[in-house]
Amino acid sequence: MSAKDVSVFYSEKQAIDNVSIDVPTGHVTAFIGPSGCGKSTFLRVLNRMNDTIPTARVEGTIELDGEDIYRSGMDVVQLRARVGMVFQKPNPFPKSIYDNIAYGPKIHGLAESREELDEVVERSLTRAGLWEEVKDRLLDSGTALSGGQQQRLCIARAIAVDPEVILMDEPCSALDPIATAKIEELIAELTDRYAIVIVTHSMQQAARVSQRTAFFHLGKIVEYGQTKDIFTNPIEERTKDYITGRYG
Ligand SMILES: Nc1ncnc2c1ncn2[C@@H]1O[C@H](COP(=O)(O)OP(=O)(O)OP(=O)(O)O)[C@@H](O)[C@H]1O
Numbered sequence: 001m002s003a004k005d006v007s008v009f010y011s012e013k014q015a016i017d018n019v020s021i022d023v024p025t026g027h028v029t030a031f032i033g034p035s036g037c038g039k040s041t042f043l044r045v046l047n048r049m050n051d052t053i054p055t056a057r058v059e060g061t062i063e064l065d066g067e068d069i070y071r072s073g074m075d076v077v078q079l080r081a082r083v084g085m086v087f088q089k090p091n092p093f094p095k096s097i098y099d100n101i102a103y104g105p106k107i108h109g110l111a112e113s114r115e116e117l118d119e120v121v122e123r124s125l126t127r128a129g130l131w132e133e134v135k136d137r138l139l140d141s142g143t144a145l146s147g148g149q150q151q152r153l154c155i156a157r158a159i160a161v162d163p164e165v166i167l168m169d170e171p172c173s174a175l176d177p178i179a180t181a182k183i184e185e186l187i188a189e190l191t192d193r194y195a196i197v198i199v200t201h202s203m204q205q206a207a208r209v210s211q212r213t214a215f216f217h218l219g220k221i222v223e224y225g226q227t228k229d230i231f232t233n234p235i236e237e238r239t240k241d242y243i244t245g246r247y248g
Pocket residue numbers: 010013015033034035036037038039040041042053055
């Protein structure tokens with residue numbers, strides 16, 4: 001996925017200023033930066049979640065496999081299957097664990113029979129590290145799971161429709177350290193198949209899970225590079241100040 005000269009406005013207010021970045025498959029890219037610098041805004045424009053905000057306006061180009069995702073006639077439901085999203089607060093549907101996973105493949109025609117659907121459900125839950133914990137209670141409500149399990153369910157739901165990119169907006173901020181560690185392990189296991197982008201306030205988490213890091217400040221990317229370079233040898237003074245805790 002590739003963004004070029006992207007600016008985002010909420011009415012007259014500019015939240016993102018001329019950002020360009022490539023997000024490659026097989027890598028985790030972390031977006032870090034102080035509160036209000038535009039990380040979530042930029043993440044949301046990558047699968048047009050901002051379409052739901054009437055005042056939001058996007059300029060520039062965002063391409064997925066060379067296709068402009070803002071072109072007229074783009075199927076946004078299809079786009080959000082290809083570019084899945086996991087939110088800060090786990091948000092399973094108020095339906096069974098099974099239906100949480102089966103819904104997407106059903107509406108996108110990815111399973112032709114009940115057997116195929118069963119397979120997709122098992123495969124997605126297995127990849128999300130949840131199968132063993134839920135296989136005997138697939139008909140229980142997804143909302144009855146623990147917070148960490150709900151977040152893995154949401155990741156399984158995203159995976160079930162075979163995405164190319166998974167966007168994660170502070171996916172562990174509502175979780176305890178053990179549930180957080182499980183999600184981080186899961187991210188590492190998923191890395192080779194997808195392009196993963198994670199917004200995080202935790203620099204330790206960015207350092208643990210990502211291979212690339214983009215440091216945002218005041219709506220711009222100040223520095224983007226290998227995570228180890230950003231954390232050990234940043235080029236920009238503002239990056240250095242942020243990672244050493246001088247502000248943010
Ligand atoms: N729906 C909205 N309407 C108007 N302004 C908004 C909206 N959402 C975000 N903003 C503004 O856009 C700027 C960027 O916000 P954004 O939430 O993207 O930053 P962030 O870096 O993700 O912050 P945080 O780390 O606190 O979540 C902020 O000034 C914010 O007030």
